Amino acid sequence: MHDERIKSNGTREPNQMAHKAQTAATRWGLRSIFSSLVALLIATIILAAIYPAHYGEKQLSFLLGRDREPLFSNLTDIAPSPATSSFEKQLSFLLGRDREPLFSNLTDIAPSPGTSSLCDVFSGSWVFDNVSRPLYKEGQCKYMLGQQACGKFGRKDLKYQQWRWQPHGCDLPRFNATALLERLRNKRLMFVGDSLNRGQWVSLVCMVESSIPKKRRSFSSRRPASIGFNALDYNATIEFYWAPLLVESNCDDPMNHHLDNRIVRVGAIGKHARHWSDVDILIFNSYLWWRESPEIKVSWESFVGPDKNYEMMKMLRAYKIALNTWSDWIQVHVNSSKTQVFFNGMSATHERAEDWGGIADHNCFEETEPITEGGYRVRRSTRGMMHTLRKAVNKLQKRGLDVHVLDITKLSEYRKDAHSSIYKEQTKNLTQHQMANPVTYADCFHWCLPGLPDVWNELLYAYILHN
Ligand SMILES: *[C@@H]1O[C@H](CO)[C@@H](O)[C@H](O)[C@H]1NC(C)=O
Ligand SMILES: *[C@@H]1O[C@H](CO)[C@@H](O)[C@H](O)[C@H]1NC(C)=O
Numbered sequence: 001m002h003d004e005r006i007k008s009n010g011t012r013e014p015n016q017m018a019h020k021a022q023t024a025a026t027r028w029g030l031r032s033i034f035s036s037l038v039a040l041l042i043a044t045i046i047l048a049a050i051y052p053a054h055y056g057e058k059q060l061s062f063l064l065g066r067d068r069e070p071l072f073s074n075l076t077d078i079a080p081s082p083a084t085s086s087f088e089k090q091l092s093f094l095l096g097r098d099r100e101p102l103f104s105n106l107t108d109i110a111p112s113p114g115t116s117s118l119c120d121v122f123s124g125s126w127v128f129d130n131v132s133r134p135l136y137k138e139g140q141c142k143y144m145l146g147q148q149a150c151g152k153f154g155r156k157d158l159k160y161q162q163w164r165w166q167p168h169g170c171d172l173p174r175f176n177a178t179a180l181l182e183r184l185r186n187k188r189l190m191f192v193g194d195s196l197n198r199g200q201w202v203s204l205v206c207m208v209e210s211s212i213p214k215k216r217r218s219f220s221s222r223r224p225a226s227i228g229f230n231a232l233d234y235n236a237t238i239e240f241y242w243a244p245l246l247v248e249s250n251c252d253d254p255m256n257h258h259l260d261n262r263i264v265r266v267g268a269i270g271k272h273a274r275h276w277s278d279v280d281i282l283i284f285n286s287y288l289w290w291r292e293s294p295e296i297k298v299s300w301e302s303f304v305g306p307d308k309n310y311e312m313m314k315m316l317r318a319y320k321i322a323l324n325t326w327s328d329w330i331q332v333h334v335n336s337s338k339t340q341v342f343f344n345g346m347s348a349t350h351e352r353a354e355d356w357g358g359i360a361d362h363n364c365f366e367e368t369e370p371i372t373e374g375g376y377r378v379r380r381s382t383r384g385m386m387h388t389l390r391k392a393v394n395k396l397q398k399r400g401l402d403v404h405v406l407d408i409t410k411l412s413e414y415r416k417d418a419h420s421s422i423y424k425e426q427t428k429n430l431t432q433h434q435m436a437n438p439v440t441y442a443d444c445f446h447w448c449l450p451g452l453p454d455v456w457n458e459l460l461y462a463y464i465l466h467n
């Protein structure tokens with residue numbers, strides 16, 4: 001396709017690339033691993049015994065239709081772990097009472113810094129609104145991934161598409177794709193992070209796509225880890241860069257990595273960050289890839305050859321060091337008057353229905369309504385990470401760098417109904433056991449589109465245009 005071009009230097013992708021069959025493999029590799037401590041070793045043994053065998057499998061998904069470039073050939077990804085809720089139970093059991101409670105009251109989450117003193121847009125409630133929602137139709141967005149097109153993959157209850165976020169003290173501005181593209185003229189906006197941020201990238205592309213004539217938009221992929229949507233008449237690009245742990249790690253290949261073997265180079269970020277330096281609007285996230293275990297393998301060396309030298313570190317401590325590495329980079333390389341920097345809060349997961357008063361051993365499967373305010377509790381580890389993130393951002397703000405936390409944590413926690421669940425492309429044939437027990441393979445990490453990530457983008461839009 002002639003309108004498919006590589007964005008950098010205006011060079012065109014060779015035609016045969018553009019005509020390639022459009023498949024990309026997504027690997028859903030989110031796994032939990034417990035190691036190091038004796039208690040954790042026991043957990044590992046239990047885990048090995050009960051862990052379903054299908055995680056190593058590649059998920060193929062048709063991404064963009066025949067006339068598009070592959071998004072990433074064999075892109076791998078974090079994946080929901082159906083067994084996680086059992087792991088957590090085992091873990092809490094093994095670690096006993098000296099461990100922090102896993103959950104605490106959601107309403108304890110402190111208000112975010114950097115939000116307008118007039119109205120905290122992150123404090124509000126979900127309002128059912130089938131008049132103004134959804135913002136686009138699932139089938140009309142070519143860029144939808146197989147993990148997001150829930151209607152296409154069998155979901156019948158479509159109310160999850162029709163909830164609007166209503167802040168308590170004000171209204172969100174109405175999303176206007178043309179206004180956003182005007183703002184992005186001759187600019188680059190880039191999401192950096194894991195598959196949740198990639199989902200938000202897809203959402204934003206879906207939100208602007210319909211207002212651009214087909215011939216005036218294009219798609220490009222820059223190896224190794226970035227993809228971009230281009231609005232040609234505006235010379236505007238909306239990109240995604242894969243860096244699931246923000247800093248460097250052995251999971252930086254979007255196609256080939258294993259969450260359970262991850263080793264994080266907490267002090268190194270340059271390999272990624274050089275791709276961010278000319279970007280005008282940066283939206284970071286990094287959460288789930290840290291959260292899955294209480295300790296994480298940390299390396300201070302470069303990843304050349306086998307990763308032999310690592311130490312185990314408490315997850316939160318490693319996260320803090322990584323955020324410092326990130327904020328040091330921001331401080332040196334970002335000019336606040338040119339670049340807007342955002343950091344997304346924690347995208348919620350809904351693996352334990354008990355947490356919202358649901359059936360034991362269930363998860364987000366068959367949930368069709370959001371949680372209404374009050375009573376629902378958020379994980380302690382999530383709060384710890386949110387606190388760490390705020391501290392890093394506050395430090396930057398004290399040094400004059402305006403970084404905004406988009407505090408999507410709480411509003412996402414309410415949306416137990418909005419996950420992909422079983423309504424996504426299943427690229428591996430399910431076992432009979434799985435088919436008989438849908439709850440075991442429901443994806444309670446990622447989100448359907450149209451849906452929750454659209455609201456994250458409305459919040460982002462409010463900041464970009466009105467702050
Ligand atoms: C991933 O794709 C590359 C080429 O794009 C190929 O060489 C490699 O074998 C693939 N890896 C797997 C695990 O399929
Ligand atoms: C919107 O929802 C209301 C209440 O659930 C229902 O009565 C009405 O038919 C719906 N309208 C549309 C267009 O779906």
Ligand SMILES: *[C@@H]1O[C@H](CO)[C@@H](O)[C@H](O)[C@H]1NC(C)=O
Nearest residue numbers: 174175176177178179180182
């Ligand atoms: C959207 O924004 C454009 C450009 O700022 C403006 O011309 C247009 O009137 C807006 N549309 C709506 C419905 O507000």
Ligand SMILES: *[C@@H]1O[C@H](CO)[C@@H](O)[C@H](O)[C@H]1NC(C)=O
Nearest residue numbers: 185186187188234235236237
């Ligand atoms: C197009 O946008 C890029 C930034 O994304 C900028 O460097 C370049 O100068 C722009 N081109 C024109 C013709 O303005």
Ligand SMILES: *[C@@H]1O[C@H](CO)[C@@H](O)[C@H](O)[C@H]1NC(C)=O
Nearest residue numbers: 332333334335336337338339
């Ligand atoms: C920051 O960007 C502004 C606007 O582009 C420019 O005027 C200023 O010189 C830059 N500051 C530095 C330190 O580069």
Ligand SMILES: *[C@@H]1O[C@H](CO)[C@@H](O)[C@H](O)[C@H]1NC(C)=O
Nearest residue numbers: 105106107108374375376377
């Ligand atoms: C959560 O906290 C709020 C206010 O702090 C309180 O009113 C509510 O009862 C608490 N809910 C639970 C389940 O503890």
Ligand SMILES: *[C@@H]1O[C@H](CO)[C@@H](O)[C@H](O)[C@H]1NC(C)=O
Nearest residue numbers: 057058426427428429430431
């Ligand atoms: C999955 O099942 C279909 C038939 O239902 C079969 O044709 C296909 O070969 C199977 N794929 C694998 C990888 O087992």
